[in-house]
Amino acid sequence: MSAPERHQTHRAESDEIDLRDIALAIYAGWKWIAISILACVAAGSAYAFIADPQYSTDIAYIPAPEGLRALESMPGSYESLSVFEEFNKRLSSYNNFKSFYDQDPGYFTSIKKENELPEIEPRSFFTKNIKLTSPSDDSDSSRTIAINYSNSLEGPTLLNDYFQWTEKNHINDLADRADRAVDRIVDQNRATMDAHLKSQGEDTEARITRLREEDQIRIAELEDELQAVKQSIVSSREERIRILENAEQIALRLGIEKPTTPRDLGRQSSENDVVYAEINSQDGIPLYFMGTEALSAERVVIESNLEEEVKTAEVRNIEQQLQQLKENQTINALLRRESLSPFSVQHNELRQQNAILAAKNISEEEIDVASVSHWAYQPGSPDSPRIRLIVSLSLILGAMIGIFLLLAARFFASVKNHREKVA
Incomplete structure (x- = not known):
């Protein structure tokens, strides 16, 4: 086999990961891993000890x-969900919290523990530390602050004081709103009452004028x-005088001076009988x-008393x-009205x-806006730092760092040996 082929074969073998070697390397370097774990646990414990619990x-x-319920009888709209x-x-x-903050300058000093807390900036504290949550279900009307x-x-x-102060x-404000609504309606009613009285006065004057005019017309008619x-x-x-004159002339012609009757007057000729019959008829x-x-x-x-x-x-x-018309008692009664x-319905x-509105008196004790399911209380353990979680993460992190450092050291040693052999 040629030299290049042996070099390639050796390189390929060196690139392979031998888990057994890694395990042996970890076993051989357990002290370093232990030291890394102890260091991380110590650092985590120091942080947990130093950090301010939240x-x-x-x-x-x-x-x-x-x-x-007490507001239902008052004017205005006071629906439960709207008020809630x-x-x-x-x-x-924030403006409400700022008012709460400003209402007692010494309040926040009184709730500090041994004056360890620095000066509170209201806006920053409210924005970061107080949250109002709403349920995701629209049918659920509960809230959490x-x-x-x-x-x-x-x-x-x-939190409890802020909640109670805001509710109070x-x-x-609800009681004041109800009182203002009552005062507004009372003022409107008074203005309307004054308008009715003014209208009633004008109607009375018009009635008196009509009655006087009617009386004057009736008086003129009666006088006529x-x-x-x-x-x-x-x-x-005058007609009686004329009749008497005619009768007197007849009596004069008949020669009747004293009152008499036809029987006493005596019988006359037949022609006179006819005349008498006509007169007597x-x-x-x-x-x-x-x-x-x-x-x-x-x-x-009669002439003298004509x-x-x-x-x-x-x-x-x-x-x-x-x-009666000259002394109209209706007019007199209308004029005597103080x-x-x-007389105005x-x-x-x-x-x-x-x-009735003035008799309605709403006290603050009769009004309640929210029913508290549970008040804020001091929890048994802080949200942070969580010591168990920090220690667990420190153990894992220390082991990971130790193994990484051990493998890195072994890798650099292998590279150095390889370079020495090649040289």
């Missing part, structure tokens, strides 16, 4: 529909009617049988109506509504 805890809560979402937005708002914190801070106390402020009745009485008297005994003296006396009296007023039943009735509110309904 904890996490959370609060789980759900909506509390029963806590909003508003509360979640508050919890996840969690906090990550170091061992130098009382994280559960901080939200409840205060009264004048007509009086004129009718005068006309009747009228209403009762003819007037001229009264005689000229009686007829003349009656005529003189224009004198006579209180007949009709005249008295008309004058009574005129007196307040128009009792709309005004009284709104006043009653305002009285």
Whole structure:
């Protein structure tokens, strides 16, 4: 076999990996592997000892529909899910956390452990350490707010206080919102009540004006009617005078001076009997049988009292109506009204509504936004560093580093021997 062929065969054999050699090399170099493992475990243990433990805890809560029953009677919309979402937005708002941070400057100092915690920057702390989570299932309305914190801070106390402070402020805002809604409706009702009173006053004035106009028209009509009745009485008297004059002339011609009767007057000729029959056929005994003296006396009296007023039943009735119209009690009653509110139905309904609204008093103790499933608590072990995990990884990493270094040393030794043989 030629030299090139032997060289190629030897190179091919050297490129093959012999697991037995590797195992033997690892066995032979176990001390180095052990040293690597001990070094990694020592480094991991030192890190676990030096590193500040980090904890996490959370609060789980759900909506509390029963806590909003007191608001159902108040004006406005207070749906449970809507109020609950508003509360979640508050919890996840940095501005809300900043207000919580600013409300008591000494609060964060009081929850530090032995003042080991440096000054907290609110925005950075809130962004990095507080998270609000929502379920992936839309039908699940529960929520969780969690906090990550170091061992130098009382994280559960901080999270619980922040949750309770936010809920209290939200409840205060709900109560204030209800009170403002009541005040707004009451003010609107008062403005409407004033408008109704103004309208009622205008209606009353218009009614008085109409009544006065109607009374004036009726008075004019009655006065005309009264004048007509009086004129009718005068006309009747004038007609009576004319009748008396005619009867008087007849009595004068018949020579009747004293009142008499046809029987007393005596029998006349047959021609006179016809005349008497015609006269007697009228209403009762003819007037001229009264005689000229009686007829003349009656005529003189009527003529002397021709224009004198006579209180007949009709005249008295008309004058009574005129007196009532001149003293219209409806107008007088309307003018005597000191307040128009009792006579406005709309005004009284709104006043009653305002009285009912004013009687509604919502206290903060009656309102509840969220029902807590569990509060934040101090966990039994930190989230990091995890000593068991660090030690396990240190063992694995140390073994891997030791084996790698051992194999690397063996490889470089093999390369060096190969070069010496070739040379």
